Each structure stands twice: as structure tokens, then as C-alpha cells.
Amino acid sequence: MSKVVLRDSPGEIPAASRVQRDLTGDRPAADVEMARVLGTLPFRMALDSSGAGIAHWKHEPLHDVVAPMSHHVIMAYNGVVQRMERRSGKDIAIGTFRPGAVIIIPEGSSSRWDIPKPVDVVQLYLPQTTLRRVADEAATGVSPELLERTAHPDPVTSRLLLSAADVLEGNEALDTLFRQQLMDLLATRLLAAHTGSPGTIAPARGGLAPKTLLRAIERLRSDSDSDVSLAALAAEAGLSRFHFCRAFKDSTGLSPHAWLRQHRLEQAMNMLRDTDESVVSIAAALGYSSQTAFAAAFRKLTGESPSDWRRRAR
Template sequence: MASVHDFGRRKFPRGEVLLSSGRRNWSGMAAEVRNHPAGEIPPPVPQQMEITLALSGSPTGRVERRGNGEWQDTPARPGTLWLCPIGVVEESIRITEDLSSILHIFIGHEVFKEVSRTVSRAVSPESIAYRAGIDDEFVRQVGYRISAELEEETCVGGLLVDSLSSAMAAHLVATYSGALLQDRENPRIDQVRMRRVVDYINDNLDADISLADLSEIACLSHHHFARAFRSAVGVPPHRFISTLRLKRAQDLLAHTQANLADIAFACRFSSQSTFTRAFRRHMGLSPGEYRRKAGR
């Protein structure tokens, strides 16, 4: 998604980048958090769906923008959302006061193509409305989860983003384009295919596992697979894999002398500190404390 980050640099040349997915192994979606100074923003034509969420924003600042002939003047308080679909020509964008911690999420064409294949009809991101100040808790919570992943990378971040990008694209089309997405059938995954998926996960816990890999093994589209897996197992794929990796970490801590950095890498954490925080959240004690209790 390098081109998406190039777009962010072109659109926001004065915006300070605080967090970015540029070095993450994400597909379908990219994101960045910026501080924006007051003033005019040069408005290029987007080549991807842009969702903006004010994480901190400003108690009195506003964003004034005009696109598709529509004028919008929106308070930039925390939780405020903006949508800018692919192809919208924004004639002007003006920020009245400095804004802090603004999340920008970019979703590419390929995600909407996948949604089209899932529902067997053409789904156009260009049909999504140009909106500001929407009250959409689903979009807001996905934004907060993406922001948390940017701030602290998890061992299943890429898989999580795969799932969220498809869910977000389907939600935007269903809610803001008038094209109601109704699956023609309730997707299910039989025991044989589920066993193949689980075996693959267990055999590749020390490697990157993508939603595309799992969907192909299950012979389902990305969107159908994520829903069918959650229906069968009770948790989404990324959470299932995260739990297995943490269980593997417990086994390595209890039965080997491997150092914490090696265990973190083997369980696909980006650093020892990230692994330590995740392990403490999961177990209620640090990896070192767990190892001492296990007698290693």
C-alpha cells in the first residue's frame, strides 16, 4: 500500500505523521495518524476510499470542505468522522485551528472488488456518499482498533487488518451507497475444511498467516470465510491465532531455555516489549514471572 502513503504525503504536506502503517505487512488497508496545522489543504483526487476519524481533534476547531458541489462545515471534536470516496473532487479543504491526532484510513479498489465477488454483483466505491460528521459507531470502533494496532503492533495485525478492511468496505457500501448487501446464503464451513484451516494455522504459527491464505484453504471468499470461521469457532481468525501463539509462548517459556527475544520472534511479535505487554494482558503476569513459576 505504498501508493496510499504517497497519497497521504501529497494531500497533507504540512501534517505531522505520528503513526503509520507504511512499514507494516498490511494488505487492502493502510492508515496513519497525523497532527494538522490550521490552514488550507491541497485537495488531490483520491484513488482509494478515505475514512477520517478525529482521535483528539479540537474542542473548537472545524473542518470546512467542498466536494461534488456540496459544502460541509464540521466541528472536529473527538470521535468526528468524515468519508471521502474514490474519485471525489474536493474543491477546497480548510482547517480553522490546529488539530491533533487525526486518523486517516485508506481502503483500496481491490477490497471492494473482493466484496463484489462475495455478493456476485458489482460494488462501486465511487457510489459511496461524500459525508461529514456521521454518527456511525461501527466505523468509529474500527477506527479506534486500527489506531490501537498502529500504536502497539500485535502478532496478528496483518490478519486483523485484512478482516477489518473487508468488513469496513461492505459496511460503507451497504450504509452509504444505497446498495444493500445481502448475502444470498449463510456461509458455513464444514469440519473437513475447518480441520485443514486449523492444521495450517498450527503448522505456520511462526510465519505470517494472511486471511487470503486461510480463505483459499477453506475455498471461501475472504468475507465469507471470516464470518463462517467466527460462526464455527466463536472468535474471529486473528483472535484464534493470537491465542494459539500465546499458548505456544507459554510452552516455550515453561519447557525451553530460549530467551524472551527469540520467543517473541517465534510467536510473530514485532519486539520483546510488545510480546511482554501482550503476554501480561493474557496471563496476568510477565513472561519472566511465568517462567519462574514454571520452574525454568
């Protein structure tokens, strides 16, 4: 399973990310370059070992050059409306930061940014290999080359990205599945809306065969160290990640991440109702990084704290 770094408060940039470099050159990973340019640390971040992931930044006005990076960077803005300027060589783009607008910095591009006010933004770091894989799996017929965008209206991509930062729950299995699904979903959206020749997505091919679905559910239910990444689930089903997610949802009505989150909730309820285990012990047993993370995830789904729910259920 990919290593995930989740940070809710300032801390040190992970060593693996500090030295991350593109195999074809000396480009820094996106999170490293963003930390340098923004002069701060992210409010929240989840990365895998390739440097791909999601980061929520709150930073001061910016007047600096962003160097070429080893990932595509897609940003959704979540602050007050303001004008900004982006210079790439002799080209100048003037845009308006506003909710519903996105910025795309393609892999390897460089530009100077002048943003006069503080910024609240969620960023996606997307490897070109992921974009190419999704294009192949989805049979889009599109060349996976992203266009540069400056405060470009795209409320669909913006909503997906802004919601992502709030869904990370501090549970490695859940967060990894969510991040992988979101990467593929956003890559599909970017291919459809932000390339030079948008194409169409191949239609769904139906649900999983009953035995294949059962094996996938058994893997998701496993309390062992079984790999529940999308890559492992799809490989066992003999499908691409893209088509596995579609088929699993067609069969169950839920994405793999939503199914596992519901299963974890049911486990938590059973343990709270039927045992005297402490909340902190239940959080650890279900794979949450802390009692606080477990309580926040439980409240998000039920509207109650684990302790309050237990008192009411008994």
C-alpha cells in the same frame, strides 16, 4: 503475503509508497498525499503493497487542498470538539469534529480543508477494488460508490477505526490477518451506511466442513513460511474471504486473527513455563519484530509481562 510497514515513531516514508500511483492516472497513494498535506509522518502506520492500510496521525491545524488520491480515505476523529470547513468546488460543508464522527474522501475527489486546531485521527486507506470485491462477496446488491462525508455521525465505524491503531502488535502474521479482516469488515459497514443505496448483507451459510476447518487450522499453526493471509486461507477452503471469515468464526467462535493470536499466546506460555529460552528468543521464535512488541502483546492479553508470568507459573 502482503508486505506490512509498521512504524511507531517518525521515520522515512517507504520508497514503495512514495512512488505508488493509480493505474488509471497519476493520483498519489493516500499515505503519500496525507504526508504531504499534513507536513508530518504518522504516529503509527501499517500498509500493504497496494498502499491499502491504516494510519494514525497527530498533526497541526490544516489549511490546504487535498489532491485526488488512488484510495478512498475514511477517518475517525479522536480529539477535542472543533468546527471545520471543507470546500469542493463551489460547495462548502461545515462540520464539527467530535468523537463518533467520520470523514470520507472518495477515491479521486479533491477538496480544500480548513481545520483550526491540532488533530488526532485514524485513517483507513481503502482501494475501490476491495470495496467492489466485498460488495460482490457479501451479495449486498449495492453499487460500491462511497458518498462524501464531512464529520458525519457514525459511532460504529469510528469505534472500529480508532481501536484498530492499538491492535497492531508488531507480529507480521497477526497484523496482516487483522488488517485484512478489518478492511473487509469496514468495507461491509461502509457499503451498508455510506453509499447512495444501502442494501442488506446475505445471511451466513453455516460453519466450515470438519476437514476444511482442520486444513485452515493447520495452516494457521504452521511455523513454516506458509501463507496465512485471508486470501490463501479462503482459497484453500474454496470460499470468498468474506464467507470464509464468517464460516470460520461460526465453527470456532473466533475470527482467524483472534484464533491465531490465542494460539500464539498459548505457544508463548508453554515456552515461558517449560523452557529456559530468553524472552527475546521466544519473541523472535513467535515472529514478533522485537521483545518490546512481544511484551506489549503479552501484557495486553494477560495483564502481566512475560517475565512476571514466567516467575508465577513456575
